[in-house]
Structure formats: C-alpha cells, structure tokens
Amino acid sequence: MSGWSQATLTQNDVVGPGLHRLTLEVPHAVASRFHTPGQYHRVRVPSGLDASFAIASPPGAAVFEYLLRESSGVAGALVALSPGAHVEVTAPMGPGFPVPRAKGKNLLLIGTGTGFAPLRSVLLAIAASRGDFGEVHGAYGVLTPAHLAFGPELPAWERAGLHIIPTVTTPGPGWTGAVGQVQELLPRLPVEDSALAFLCGQNEMVKEVTDLLGQRGLPPDRVFVNF
Numbered sequence: 001m002s003g004w005s006q007a008t009l010t011q012n013d014v015v016g017p018g019l020h021r022l023t024l025e026v027p028h029a030v031a032s033r034f035h036t037p038g039q040y041h042r043v044r045v046p047s048g049l050d051a052s053f054a055i056a057s058p059p060g061a062a063v064f065e066y067l068l069r070e071s072s073g074v075a076g077a078l079v080a081l082s083p084g085a086h087v088e089v090t091a092p093m094g095p096g097f098p099v100p101r102a103k104g105k106n107l108l109l110i111g112t113g114t115g116f117a118p119l120r121s122v123l124l125a126i127a128a129s130r131g132d133f134g135e136v137h138g139a140y141g142v143l144t145p146a147h148l149a150f151g152p153e154l155p156a157w158e159r160a161g162l163h164i165i166p167t168v169t170t171p172g173p174g175w176t177g178a179v180g181q182v183q184e185l186l187p188r189l190p191v192e193d194s195a196l197a198f199l200c201g202q203n204e205m206v207k208e209v210t211d212l213l214g215q216r217g218l219p220p221d222r223v224f225v226n227f
Contacts, residue, residue: 006089019068037124165189191218
C-alpha cells in the first residue's frame with residue numbers, strides 16, 4: 001500500500017488541559033499495516049497540511065486512537081474537528097517497539113505527556129497476552145494531576161500486573177502520589193541487565209533515562225524509542 005486513504009473522525013474528547021483523545025476509523029488496508037505498538041503514521045487535515053502521530057491503541061482494530069495536545073499546527077487542526085469529519089492517513093510506519101523481544105523478560109516503560117500514547121499501545125497489547133511477559137514496571141510523567149489523560153486506566157493496568165507509577169511536577173491539592181520527573185522514579189523501579197526498556201518523550205528525558213539505566217547495568221542496546 002502507498003499514498004493516502006480517507007479516514008473518519010469518530011470521537012474527540014477533552015481528557016485534560018489542552019489534551020484531546022481522538023479516534024479515527026481507518027480502512028482495512030491501513031489497519032492491517034499496524035503490526036506493532038510504537039508505530040506511527042501521517043495524518044492530513046482538510047487544509048492539506050500533515051504530520052506524524054503515534055497510535056495509542058494496540059494493533060488489531062479498525063479504529064486508531066491518539067492523544068493530542070492543542071497547538072497551532074496540524075494537531076491543533078485535528079482537535080478542532082468534530083466527529084464525522086474526514087481526514088487522510090498513510091499506512092503505519094516505523095519499526096515500533098520490539099515487543100516480541102520482550103516476551104519472557106521484564107520490561108520498563110518510561111514516558112511523559114503525550115509521549116505516553118505509544119506506551120499505552122504497548123500496555124494494552126501486553127495485557128492481551130499477559131502470560132507471555134515478565135514483570136512490567138514504569139513511570140508516567142505529566143505536569144499536573146489533571147494532565148494524566150490515561151489516569152483512569154491505571155487501576156486496570158495494575159490489576160493486569162502492569163505497574164505504572166504516575167508522577168507530576170506540579171501537584172495540586174489532594175495529590176498524594178509521586179512528585180517529580182520520571183528520572184527521579186527510576187530508583188523505585190527494578191532494573192536488571194536482561195530487561196528491556198521502552199522510552200517515549202522529549203529527547204532530553206530519553207537521553208538522561210538511558211544514561212541512568214546504563215549506570216544501573218542496563219546497556220543502551222536494550223533501550224528503545226519508537227521514532
């Protein structure tokens with residue numbers, strides 16, 4: 001498959017300050033090219049502009065989910081659309097995260113902000129075949145508790161043995177969870193040299209976390225990003 005296909009916006013929900021959770025119904029030819037969590041594709045809005053977005057849902061469905069931030073670019077144009085609107089999409093691309101390599105091993109997932117979207121795809125894929133994987137731990141960092149767009153899913157992940165710690169840099173009244181950047185949570189996460197780590201977020205965070213994991217014995221060739 002090559003080129004562009006039409007997709008339909010089926011859902012657009014505000015899930016945090018300036019954050020939208022969108023779903024697109026895509027053609028089978030597009031959905032069938034979504035092989036592994038962490039892949040992304042390009043979405044073109046009616047103005048003709050396009051950009052790449054990571055898919056937040058797991059492979060296997062005709063509906064793709066996304067977590068987008070309001071902006072002046074293509075993401076902003078997307079979140080301004082109403083259900084029923086049409087956009088164009090390419091087939092998913094990129095290698096994604098090497099989820100098959102994680103089978104039978106422990107896994108660390110570290111993400112921040114909208115960068116946690118492709119890691120949610122990983123979590124949902126693992127939950128569907130939980131017995132194939134070892135321990136799963138991770139950190140999900142955002143600005144404030146209100147920015148935890150996937151916060152309502154944390155209890156279900158915990159019940160599935162997917163231990164993700166949310167952390168905020170600006171806690172509000174009543175917040176009793178972790179405070180600080182995801183890097184500060186690393187001492188609370190188990191790390192072993194046979195584990196794999198999947199990271200997604202700003203380049204500075206990725207580099208710092210990779211260095212810190214290396215100091216704890218996890219070599220860089222076992223740390224992966226999706227772009």
